Amino acid sequence: MGEFPIYLGAGTVDEEGERIRRRADPPPWRVFAGGPVTPLDRDAPVGRRLPDRARSASYQADEATVRMVNVALHLRRPLLVTGDPGTGKSTLAYAVAHELRLGAVLRWAITSRSTLASGLYHYDAVGRIEAASNRSVEESDIGRFLRLGPLGTAFAPYELPRVLLIDEIDKGDIDLPNELLDIFEVGEYGIPELERIADSTPRVLVRPADHGDRVTIQDGRVGCREFPFVVMTSNGDREFPPAFLRRCVQLDLAQPDPERLRAIVHAQMGAEALAAAHDLIADFLERREQGQLATDQLLNAVYLLHQAGGAAQPDRRELEEAIMRRLTGPA
Incomplete structure (x- = not known):
């Protein structure tokens, strides 16, 4: 059996880095087996800006928040956090990454123009065509023109869960929550540009969103080994579909007393x-x-x-x- 209190909300770092490894085994329907496994830089700053690191170290989590974070970690489910502005919804992701030493937080800021594809990856087709016309690129170099987005990076096969912050999901297109359901359920996605050349180039190295070590993609498919810790924030501006809500752990942050x-x-x-x-x-x-x-x-x-x-x-x-x-x- 695993230990329930993985995240303690104390603001102190798990220096040994072992608590996240002592989670309960995932439910049978939440087992993922993506690969090849990519090491995680656990000492990378949780955020690029000093305030992100400072806030995460001194974040004050109440008992209900600590409990629901641990529920999400054990069940391998995304955490949907609602509450008024300034209640610490976004900072929670940085606090968990800081305490459990899960490396840089992958932040996907949602706007009305955000799409599932933009969160997964970006392919520089023009750059590759120009390089091919100059005969300065081989087919196996396609990874130079691909970069995973924050969502795509989070679902790469890392040895430990990445922390993904999907900020203000209620600002996105009305269909975005439903589009996220598939990747949240199966834990993988395909990159058509790589699937087309999988027979001749089965393995491709691609840059992640956080500028870390390149990720190896096999046969054009990206699948997680450890389901990421996903924090989706919402100001409560609109309702979400029941199918989406039942696949999330829900946390409503109250104003601090x-x-x-x-x-x-x-x-x-x-x-x-x-x-x-x-x-x-x-x-x-x-x-x-x-x-x-x-x-x-x-x-x-x-x-x-x-x-x-x-x-x-x-x-x-x-x-x-x-x-x-x-x-x-x-x-």
Whole structure:
């Protein structure tokens, strides 16, 4: 039997890197056998920008969040995270990657123009034609003109699960959730440009989305060995099809209560900043009752008062009016 608490939500790194290996065996219907296996750079930064790494290290996960993350990890199912802006939906993916040492987070930011194909891979057909006309490329060099997208990279056959953040899926085309169902179920996809030459060139090296080591693709098919940890965020702007929802683990992130807000401020800026922020936190909670506010608005206000005030401290009320403007409700 495996251990249930793989992700602890403590913000500390599993230095030995063994907890993710102690998951329960997957359910029989969630076993995947893609290959050839690609090593995972577990020491790669979870995000390119320092704030991503800093936020992931100090992310404050409540008990319900920790529980549902572990459910998704054991069941090998995507996690659909809903909640108001600023509740930490996106940061959760970075926090899990940071704690379990699962390397760089693969982020796919969804827009109205996003398609399944754009998330899987990109093929530079023009570049290959130009190279072929100059006789500077062989058929076996086709991998030079292919690059996997974040979705495509996540489902490559890595030795450990990749972390994939599908950000704001509710902004995508109405058919996108249903289009994702197939790859979520079978754990693999084909690249037609490689399938056509599979007899003559069965193995091709292709660049992943995160600029890591190239991935070996066999016979034009890409299939995962370990189902990725997929976090899909939604602001709740629209409903999803029942067929999609039943294949996801669902987590609704509530606005942080006063205790969690204090813990967040302490984790991000320390005890001294927290001691100076009690009035700001109280005012933030009062304003939040009248209209939507995001936690990062509070953090911005605390930072300006505590770190950027200097000798000329800004007026706290004026700062609140400038920084903590309601996102919804009366101005």
